[in-house]
Amino acid sequence: MFSFGDRGYTTITIFILVLAERFYMKRRDFSKRLTQAGMVTVLGAPIVFSHKIPKRYLPVAFQDPDPFSLFNKDKEMIVLNDRPWNIEAKAHLLNDKITPNKYMFIRNNGRIPENIDKNSWALTIDGEAVSKSKTYSLEELKTKFRPYTYQLTLECGGNGRSEFDPPAKGNQWTVGAVSCAQWTGVRLRDVLEDVGITDKAIYIGYHAADTHLSGDPTKEPISRGVPIQKALQDETLLAYKMNGEAIPLAHGSPLRLVCGGWPASASGKWISGISVRNKVHDGAKMGGSSYRIPCETVAPGSDVKAENMCIIESMPVKSLITYPRSGALLTIGKSLRIHGHAWAGELEVSKVEYSIDFGSTWKACTLEKPVNRLAWQHFTANLQFPKKGYYEIWARATDSEQKSQPMVLPGWNPKGYLNNACHRIAIKII
């Protein structure tokens, strides 16, 4: 006898539920589009002072709201901001020795450029300190100069901002705005030598194809740079490949600067120009409190005048426990092998230690040498736990100048940069 049975009903109900969910999701997507594209129109409410809002302030064009498929990012990545896009990793996602694209944080100050044409892309080197400005096509750069590949640590200057007290303004990065991918490109030094720079050169500043959030075509969202000494380092690249492949759009395709060990904002994306300056570059986000900290340390919450702020250069020593993921429950008697990375800006990390007793005692981790200068270093240790209970594993790195990570927050600064307090994960022994 043919019988449908309970299982049959259940299957069909689930099928209907799936269909209904799809229908529902489509509607949600649509309402999101409506929101992004024309909220003010839909809202309909009169905008006070609307006559003062320039014409170009129409809501920005709709962008695919699913950043994970848009940028090929892992679903566990955290979206801090969707306009502009700012996405960070979690500590355990960064366990790879070479960070793959899917776990690389995205930091944008403006809008990601659209319709990039690699064939017509050009880089112009100009400024007060070049003998004559010169323009290269992408192809010329690739064929005329020798390529180099380095693994370079890029950390957002504001990584860890979320911990500062009083809170600091900006994207509230936790620990995941750091990566160490393999970059391939030509040395900026070789290109600058080909152009010919004068002895007036003090600084370089980049110009890029991203556009200002306000839509104002006369404004650059960000135009930062580095002192000429950093620009002339072997590892400072004009990169066109990341991890052996063309650079993904969100990471600066087709050409970006990579200045490892410095705030990642110095490594401009979508580079179309470099100015060799006879003074400290004065582009967007070079002044005020942007990527600058008080020249003299201040009490938390202090008001610091712009003239008392100094540009951040090399990033401080820091480390991250990337295995295990925080929250592991472990049976008593079992040992635990931890893994992680440590980096120290321009310097090398000389040792990494761990503590399982809230910083009372520290033991050494095994630390590898960097694959090249400015690449992060891997550490590992085998941990034993004496008895059951709640533990935190803390990691503390020390650089080649004997500076270690603090256990509490480092010196406060208005924009919450350079938080290199030691990383902690929670473990329970059961």
Added chain:
Amino acid sequence: MDENSKKQVSLLTNFVITIVALIGVVILGLLYYVNNPDEWNTPDKIPLEEGSEKNEKVKDTVLANSSLAKLFGFVDDVGMVEVTQNCTQCHSGKLVTQNRLNKEGWRATIKWMQETQNLWDLGKNEELIVAYLAKNYGPESKGRRQNLTNVEWYELE
């Protein structure tokens, strides 16, 4: 298969199709309701400027504040409409809601945006916006280091 069995199968099939269709209609109806609660309620009116010519038209198209709050992720409170109108044109609401500042901090942020980011004069709305932000997105003291929170416990093999 004899005639009787065929009849039974046919009856059963019709029964199943009917039940499935009913379940489907009920579920879709429920989902529609969940997605569009406002169609059953009178939406709260967004405060309008007095004397606006568009008032009547606006009243028809206006969205409920609660929907607006949901869409932009803002706390529903006095000033939310002005914040939505003025603070989500260039960047997303997420850049606002992830920050915690006092009145001075929000005021300084507005000033910085006016100086460098082409933010317009907010006029009399500035005080309303600053008050809304400082009330709903004001700082909480975190001390020099917080406890590890939101730990998701899992068994490690």
